[in-house]
Structure formats: C-alpha cells, structure tokens
Amino acid sequence: MIKTLATAVAGAVIGLSLSLPASAAGLVTYEIMDDAITASLTGKNGDAAKGRNLAINRKKGNCLACHAMPIPEQAFHGNIGPDLKGVGSRYKAGELRLRVVDPKVVNEDTIMPAFYRAAGLNRVMKKFQGKTVLSADEVEDIVAYLTTLK
C-alpha cells in the first residue's frame, strides 16, 4: 500500500516534469508579431521539396487530410480547410509560419492542429507529451514549400 502510494507520487512528479514550458522541453522559442512569426525557427530557409513530402506524409504534416493542394499524384485531398493553391500569394512567409506553428493564435476555434506547440494541448497521450508534431526544421521545410504555391 505504502509502496503503491510512493509509486503514485513518483508518477505525479514525472507527470509534472513533462509539462515544463516549451523552451525547457528543448523547443525553439519564437515571437509572434501581429499576424506572423517573421523569423525562421531555425535561422535558415527550409527545403521546399522536403516540405512537399512532409505535407503528404500521413504521420507528419498530413495536410491533405483537410486541404486540397497542388499535389496531383495523391488521389485524396480533404476539403475541411481552404484549398492551399495560391496560399503563397495570399500570405507572407511569416504569416504562413504562424499558421503552421499555432493556428489557434489566428482563430482559437480552428480545428487545424498546432504543429509546433507542446504546451496547452488537451488529452495528449503520454508518449507524445512535451513533443511537437513537427520539428523546427520540418516547420521551415513546410513554410518553404507553401511560399512556392503562388
């Protein structure tokens, strides 16, 4: 019984350490100005070809689940979100970055997932706690790809 309690307390402490602020969890910190994150998360430009693959990848961006995109070799495109064709003309890179990193800043009711936010999520499975869907490099690759969609 006592042992069980000790285990439970240890479990609670481990649970706490998993909900550290983003920077402490090794995430890049970023600044939101108006409607954009103007600075690259990595300080570098992403790779648009990699970004296109990440957008298709069902375990990574999975953007096609909700968006139509100019990716003709993929049969199934979603229509929950707006068509991303031409999105690089509608938004600047910094605005696209914010929408991928944390779209809830733009619309708190959106169903689009935040791809680079570890804090403030609900019902996160333990193995995913403190982790983001995409890495900072992957976010930059996707932003680079989106800016080509003119």
Ligand code: HEC
């Ligand atoms: C679960 C569905 C879903 C997924 C997955 C999703 N989105 Fe979205 N996205 C939306 C919805 C819905 C909107 C409309 C904006 C809103 O809800 O406020 C949106 C809006 C956007 C916008 C702004 C478009 C505009 O014309 O205003 C961009 C850019 C975008 N998404 C990019 C992406 C990218 C890139 C991915 C993959 C990394 C992705 N989305 C994954 C649902 C999704």
